[in-house]
Amino acid sequence: xxxxxxxxxxxxxxxxxxxxxxxxxxxxxxxxxxxxxxxxxxxxxxxxxxxxxxxxxxxxxxxxxxxxxxxxxxxxxxxxxxxxxxxxxxxxxxxxxxxxxxxxxxxxxxxxxxxxxxxxxxxxxxxxxxxxxxxxxxxxxxxxxxxxxxxxxxxxxxxxxxxxxxxxxxxxxxxxxxxxxxxxxxxxxxxxxxxxxxxxxxxxxxxxxxxxxxxxxxxxxxxxxxxxxxxxxxxxxxxxxxxxxxxxxxxxxxxxxxxxxxxxxxxxxxxxxxxxxxxxxxxxxxxxxxxxxxxxxxxxxxxxxxxxxxxxxxxxxxxxxxxxxxxxxxxxxxxxxxxxxxxxxxxxxxxxxxxxxxxxxxxxxxxxxxxxxxxxxxxxxxxxxxxxxxxxxxxxxxxxxxxxxxxxxxxxxxxxxxxxxxxxxxxxxxxxxxxxxxxxxxxxxxxxxxxxxx
Amino acid sequence: xxxxxxxxxxxxxxxxxxxxxxxxxxxxxxxxxxxxxxxxxxxxxxxxxxxxxxxxxxxxxxxxxxxxxxxxxxxxxxxxxxxxxxxxxxxxxxxxxxxxxxxxxxxxxxxxxxxxxxxxxxxxxxxxxxxxxxxxxxxxxxxxxxxxxxxxxxxxxxxxxxxxxxxxxxxxxxxxxxxxxxxxxxxxxxxxxxxxxxxxxxxxxxxxxxxxxxxxxxxxxxxxxxxxxxxxxxxxxxxxxxxxxxxxxxxxxxxxxxxxxxxxxxxxxxxxxxxxxxxxxxxxxxxxxxxxxxxxxxxxxxxxxxxxxxxxxxxxxxxxxxxxxxxxxxxxxxxxxxxxxxxxxxxxxxxxxxxxxxxxxxxxxxxxxxxxxxxxxxxxxxxxxxxxxxxxxxxxxxxxxxxxxxxxxxxxxxxxxxxxxxxxxxxxxxxxxxxxxxxxxxxxxxxxxxxxxx
Numbered sequence: 036x037x038x039x040x041x042x043x044x045x046x047x048x049x050x051x052x053x054x055x056x057x058x059x060x061x062x063x064x065x066x067x068x069x070x071x072x073x074x075x076x077x078x079x080x081x082x083x084x085x086x087x088x089x090x091x092x093x094x095x096x097x098x099x100x101x102x103x104x105x106x107x108x109x110x111x112x113x114x115x116x117x118x119x120x121x122x123x124x125x126x127x128x129x130x131x132x133x134x135x136x137x138x139x140x141x142x143x144x145x146x147x148x149x150x151x152x153x154x155x156x157x158x159x160x161x162x163x164x165x166x167x168x169x170x171x172x173x174x175x176x177x178x179x180x181x182x183x184x185x186x187x188x189x190x191x192x193x194x195x196x197x198x199x200x201x202x203x204x205x206x207x208x209x210x211x212x213x214x215x216x217x218x219x220x221x222x223x224x225x226x227x228x229x230x231x232x233x234x235x236x237x238x239x240x241x242x243x244x245x246x247x248x249x250x251x252x253x254x255x256x257x258x259x260x261x262x263x264x265x266x267x268x269x270x271x272x273x274x275x276x277x278x279x280x281x282x283x284x285x286x287x288x289x290x291x292x293x294x295x296x297x298x299x300x301x302x303x304x305x306x307x308x309x310x311x312x313x314x315x316x317x318x319x320x321x322x323x324x325x326x327x328x329x330x331x332x333x334x335x336x337x338x339x340x341x342x343x344x345x346x347x348x349x350x351x352x353x354x355x356x357x358x359x360x361x362x363x364x365x366x367x368x369x370x371x372x373x374x375x376x377x378x379x380x381x382x383x384x385x386x387x388x389x390x391x392x393x394x395x396x397x398x399x400x401x402x403x404x405x406x407x408x409x410x411x412x413x414x415x416x417x418x419x420x421x422x423x424x425x426x427x428x429x430x431x432x433x434x435x436x437x438x439x440x441x442x443x444x445x446x447x448x449x450x451x452x453x454x455x456x457x458x459x460x461x462x463x464x465x466x467x468x469x470x471x472x473x474x475x476x477x478x479x480x481x482x483x484x485x486x487x488x489x
Numbered sequence: 490x491x492x493x494x495x496x497x498x499x500x501x502x503x504x505x506x507x508x509x510x511x512x513x514x515x516x517x518x519x520x521x522x523x524x525x526x527x528x529x530x531x532x533x534x535x536x537x538x539x540x541x542x543x544x545x546x547x548x549x550x551x552x553x554x555x556x557x558x559x560x561x562x563x564x565x566x567x568x569x570x571x572x573x574x575x576x577x578x579x580x581x582x583x584x585x586x587x588x589x590x591x592x593x594x595x596x597x598x599x600x601x602x603x604x605x606x607x608x609x610x611x612x613x614x615x616x617x618x619x620x621x622x623x624x625x626x627x628x629x630x631x632x633x634x635x636x637x638x639x640x641x642x643x644x645x646x647x648x649x650x651x652x653x654x655x656x657x658x659x660x661x662x663x664x665x666x667x668x669x670x671x672x673x674x675x676x677x678x679x680x681x682x683x684x685x686x687x688x689x690x691x692x693x694x695x696x697x698x699x700x701x702x703x704x705x706x707x708x709x710x711x712x713x714x715x716x717x718x719x720x721x722x723x724x725x726x727x728x729x730x731x732x733x734x735x736x737x738x739x740x741x742x743x744x745x746x747x748x749x750x751x752x753x754x755x756x757x758x759x760x761x762x763x764x765x766x767x768x769x770x771x772x773x774x775x776x777x778x779x780x781x782x783x784x785x786x787x788x789x790x791x792x793x794x795x796x797x798x799x800x801x802x803x804x805x806x807x808x809x810x811x812x813x814x815x816x817x818x819x820x821x822x823x824x825x826x827x828x829x830x831x832x833x834x835x836x837x838x839x840x841x842x843x844x845x846x847x848x849x850x851x852x853x854x855x856x857x858x859x860x861x862x863x864x865x866x867x868x869x870x871x872x873x874x875x876x877x878x879x880x881x882x883x884x885x886x887x888x889x890x891x892x893x894x895x896x897x898x899x900x901x902x903x904x905x906x907x908x909x910x911x912x913x914x915x916x917x918x919x920x921x922x923x924x925x926x927x928x929x930x931x932x933x934x935x936x937x938x939x940x941x942x943x
Contacts, residue, residue: 178887180888194887196886196887203887205887329865329866329872330872390882397851397855397883398855401852401855401856402862402865411783411856412783418783418784419887422852422885425848425885426885427884427885427886428844428882428883428884429882429883429884429885430881430882430883431657431876431879431880431883433632433648433650433659433873433877434632434634434648434873
């Protein structure tokens with residue numbers, strides 16, 4: 036943002052809301068430090084000169100006082116009043132990007148920081164951890180790109196291509212500060228009534244971690260994960276509406292029941308810590324969302340998906356804790372699977388089937404995925420980071436149909452028949468292991484058994 | 490459509506508008522042939538019995554006449570009146586699909602037939618011709634699928650996969666009868682004021698030929714073509730709004746200037762026969778349309794594209810002739826190119842570059858192409874025919890950048906810099922050959938020269 040006029044700098048200082056700036060955080064830079072310090076100094080301490088004395092009782096003996104008043108202060112005050120009356124003050128308040136940059140610089144990130152900064156810190160820490168673990172699995176290093184957005188924010192894109200285990204793996208964090216146009220606000224109001232319907236644009240903030248791993252081995256499933264926090268600011272830069280979204284899902288080319296079971300039960304445990312209704316609700320949402328509607332076919336065997344979780348669901352701290360636990364559940368949900376599958380033998384035909392399934396993955400991401408559409412339509416977005424989710428290679432074969440009774444056909448049957456059976460949330464107890472059993476091609480049910488049972 | 494009640498069958502016969510049914514076409518089947526013939530026979534010819542005599546002067550000596558009147562005709566007439574008053578006559582008029590089926594069956598397709606049937610016939614004839622020529626080029630045969638739509642219409646999908654020359658080639662005709670919902674009508678009204686804004690739905694007809702050829706050899710360009718006719722019917726089944734759309738464009742992975750020149754000049758000649766403004770207008774439209782906006786990159790080196798050409802442009806016969814000439818120009822525009830390139834030597838790296846360009850093709854078709862979006866969102870559409878446009882294989886590589894000064898880099902530069910220079914339409918003379926010259930990476934200009942010049 037261009038350097039504002041002095042009057043608006045002053046105004047900004049007063050606009051900064053109390054709720055935003057906790058006491059231990061120093062006032063923003065654009066406020067006069069000199070002036071702030073002067074005010075903080077106790078007045079009339081014994082033996083001390085009142086620093087504002089000259090202002091209160093201007094010395095009649097100083098002709099300079101009068102001259103300053105007359106030739107400097109009066110015109111300045113008039114100019115200030117003129118500016119207050121004429122300039123668009125609202126549009127010139129500090130952006131949330133500017134505020135956050137200042138806060139980070141001056142006081143770091145603590146539990147008292149705005150959620151924007153806490154979420155950013157959390158996803159970046161987690162990105163490092165995931166990248167480190169995946170490098171151990173693959174044996175090759177990720178390529179890391181750090182980029183800035185001119186409008187504020189930026190991201191870190193980590194990609195491993197042609198690895199030993201991963202054909203393509205992308206782990207991306209991005210932090211976006213921008214302005215929502217009126218049309219976007221209207222759309223979002225459907226789910227977030229706190230959004231002001233009468234403004235032409237709103238500042239927004241979005242931070243998220245997104246990840247897609249496409250292993251080379253057709254027996255190893257593709258996995259996707261995305262957790263994000265979204266916030267809009269009102270005209271004074273205060274948090275207006277906010278919400279969490281995200282999820283993760285597994286997309287095998289060859290279905291191993293135990294993989295789906297392990298993946299789902301790990302996620303379920305993370306969800307159940309917060310709300311027993313979360314897993315069944317968000318599993319259903321995932322099945323509905325990750326669906327290639329034009330083919331009436333699920334993208335994979337699901338996971339969880341949620342969006343627009345705001346104060347109507349739970350408070351911000353609770354939802355942040357939930358998003359954190361979901362993200363932390365990723366490594367334990369996937370690492371055992373990739374370790375089991377990464378070195379399995381496979382045939383050329385099985386590799387080709389994987390390539391066809393990759394084609395379906397591309398179809399979903401480019402035709403149906405709202406995140407991809409939002410990214411591609413956001414001016415100045417980084418296309419390579421958005422499309423890193425696409426596989427290295429894909430295939431489309433006209434009218435391909437797998438052989439009757441084959442594993443390929445079984446996968447299609449599972450994907451075409453939604454699997455809705457799940458255990459009653461109340462029946463889940465911590466001492467038992469929840470097992471997802473794929474019982475024939477059309478049923479995906481839960482069985483509970485003692486953790487000791489093999 | 491389910492078999493209508495007798496009363497509505499009768500009503501339909503009278504609803505059929507004169508303008509729709511030229512004299513030489515017999516009345517529709519659902520009208521009583523007996524009755525039609527009786528009316529057409531001259532009444533009271535010498536020596537002949539008046540066939541309607543019994544109706545005019547019922548014999549008093551026949552008690553059956555009275556009984557028929559009393560027990561059959563009176564109740565039937567009352568039932569008829571009741572039905573006329575109570576049933577939704579408009580909704581039960583014959584659909585245009587039913588009318589067309591009848592016309593085809595009873596009188597074949599002539600120059601007096603509705604445009605719907607003429608367009609359908611033309612694209613099907615042309616499909617055969619294109620398929621036959623491409624089979625000569627490839628040496629392998631197309632796989633042909635004929636399919637029906639339950640709502641009316643159907644199509645013929647011809648696909649050649651893993652051929653000697655073509656990795657994937659699809660030539661598809663489709664004829665669709667359906668209903669446009671209110672939202673779609675409102676959208677279309679922007680370009681077609683003839684559309685009635687006050688109806689909840691409108692019958693529509695769409696017929697088109699679409700084709701995408703992806704050759705195996707990276708030196709041979711992909712080519713796309715689509716010509717279509719669209720029509721809506723008013724509540725009585727009469728043509729309401731109609732328009733033509735279409736175009737063709739060339740997508741090389743390696744740019745050979747002479748290929749682009751030949752392709753463009755063949756299309757230009759076809760356009761110039763109809764209107765000297767067509768080529769420059771529709772070339773520009775093509776550059777704007779076939780653009781991967783999210784990458785600020787053209788899909789290929791262009792061609793022509795147009796849509797919504799209706800009576801505000803030229804009359805229906807003139808536009809049909811134009812669409813026919815465009816379609817007929819395809820084989821001469823492409824066959825010489827594919828013959829030149831199909832057996833050129835290439836390296837593995839060049840094949841990989843082609844695969845990356847295929848990825849861009851997929852991005853355009855799935856993210857931006859309106860035809861694909863319309864197809865995938867039309868209930869009951871045949872997904873395999875819509876997505877036959879996708880290449881057999883594609884590749885996405887994170888942050889791929891071609892070597893400085895390479896042919897790959899030159900292509901990207903051409904695709905990222907719109908080529909707007911073109912000859913003044915008036916300067917084009919039939920005895921000269923219009924040449925499109927790609928002059929350095931940033932200019933695509935026209936030069937005119939005598940056809941004798943090499």
